[in-house]
Structure formats: C-alpha cells, structure tokens
Amino acid sequence: MFYETAGNAHGLAHDPFKAIVSPRPIGWIGSKGRDGSVNLAPYSYFNAISDHPKMVMFSSSGRKDSVRNVEETGVFTTSMVGRELAEKMNLTSAPMPYGDSEFELAGLTMEQGKLVDAPYVGKAHAALECKVIDIFEPKALDGTPSGSFVVIGQVLGIHLDEKAIAEGRLDMKTVAPLARLGYMDYADAADTFEMLRPSRDAR
Structure with missing residues (x-):
C-alpha cells in the first residue's frame, strides 16, 4: 500500500508512522523550573546527534513543562531507562499540574546534577548532564509552525552505574535499555548481537 x-489517508485503525520510525530510545528528561520545582518526563523523540562534541536532542509536542523549564534555566538531564525502570518511567508520563514532582509520584530517588542545576534518576544505569544549545x-x-519544540543540548557530564560496566563497556545485557516501538509497544535490548564494520575491500 x-x-x-496529508490527511493521514492510510485507512488503518492506527497511524503507523511512529511504529515505522522505531525503535526509538527514550530520553527521561529531568529539569528544574525557575521556582525550584522539579520535573521528570519521558520523550521518545530523543536521540544523540553528535559525538564531538557530545550532543543530544529531544522534541516535545507542544510547550510542555520540560520545555518551559529548560527555557528558564538552560539545562537538563537525561536518564537511561532500563527494563527494570519501565513501569516507573510510564508513571512519569501521567499528566500532572506544573510543580508537582514525578519523582515523588513514581517513588524514584532524585539525585542532583554535579555540573547543571537539574535532577536525574538515581537508579538509572546512566545519566547525562546537558546545557541547552538551541530551542x-x-x-x-x-511555513506554518509545527507546534513541536526541539531542544538540543551539549553533554557536559556523564554518570555511569559501575555495576553495569563489564570488560570496559556498558553492558547492554545488564542495562537492557528500553525503546519505544509505536502504539503502546516497547522493547528492551537485552538480547543483543555484535557486527563488526566491514573493511573497504570486503566482498
């Protein structure tokens, strides 16, 4: 088919776009407002966009609390969502009044960034501290506005769970990072395999 x-004339019960562009990593964005309130929200429109310098982006459909906070403070964190934190991550997606803490709602330990004034999830296997480059x-x-807001941040510091490091690498079987597949579907990367990049002369 x-x-x-235009018009989403797919004729299906559900729009397949998000399922096609998958799996998508989940950016669990931690931020703090100018008033001192904290926010934690998952975004599946999230990814790394540069290694030198290290940069990530997330996109929000509408100017939600995370966007408001990073506009006010210029910083945020992103915590890695492993399979064991999936249900708590889902809880933090619930709509809440501005200023209410998703950390408290989900029973998550909140840690303070060392380089940025924003919180991250203490039990996450990895977390990035970021300074906003562009919104x-x-x-x-x-030419019409999309209604979505893209936030790009440069990674200033990285937290790693030492129990998740094996043979000098972040062990994906331990971490089992969660991905969004579209609809209400998720998957984790516990079942991994490795492929080496071929040489130019490979046949």
Whole structure:
C-alpha cells in the first residue's frame, strides 16, 4: 500500500508512522523550573546527534513543562531507562499540574546534577548532564509552525552505574535499555548481537 501523509489517508485503525520510525530510545528528561520545582518526563523523540562534541536532542509536542523549564534555566538531564525502570518511567508520563514532582509520584530517588542545576534518576544505569544549545519550533512545508519544540543540548557530564560496566563497556545485557516501538509497544535490548564494520575491500 501507499498513502500520502496529508490527511493521514492510510485507512488503518492506527497511524503507523511512529511504529515505522522505531525503535526509538527514550530520553527521561529531568529539569528544574525557575521556582525550584522539579520535573521528570519521558520523550521518545530523543536521540544523540553528535559525538564531538557530545550532543543530544529531544522534541516535545507542544510547550510542555520540560520545555518551559529548560527555557528558564538552560539545562537538563537525561536518564537511561532500563527494563527494570519501565513501569516507573510510564508513571512519569501521567499528566500532572506544573510543580508537582514525578519523582515523588513514581517513588524514584532524585539525585542532583554535579555540573547543571537539574535532577536525574538515581537508579538509572546512566545519566547525562546537558546545557541547552538551541530551542526551536520547526515549520512545515507551507511555513506554518509545527507546534513541536526541539531542544538540543551539549553533554557536559556523564554518570555511569559501575555495576553495569563489564570488560570496559556498558553492558547492554545488564542495562537492557528500553525503546519505544509505536502504539503502546516497547522493547528492551537485552538480547543483543555484535557486527563488526566491514573493511573497504570486503566482498
């Protein structure tokens, strides 16, 4: 089948777009408002975009609390979601009044960033401390605002759970990072395999 995205004329019970662009890592964004309140929210429109310097992005459909906070303070964290934290991550996606703490709602230990004034999840196997580089609202082809806000941050510091390190690497079987697959589906990466990049002369 083929369909044009204008009007979402796919004829299916559910839009397949998010399932097609998957798996997507989950950025568990920790932020603090100017008033001192804290926020923790999962974003599946999230990824690394550069290694030198280390940079990540997340995109919010609408100017939600995370975007408000990073606009006010210029910093955020992102905590890695392993399989054992999946249910708690899901709890933090619940709509809550601004200023209420998702850390408290999900019973999560909150740790304070060392380099940025933003909280992260203490039980996460890894967490990134980030300073905002840019925030912008992409426009559609016709020039209208998309209503989504893209936040790009440079990673200043990284927290690693030493129990998740094996043979000098972050052990994916231990970490089992969670990914969003579209619809209400998730998967973890506990069942991993390795492929070496081929040489130019490979046949």
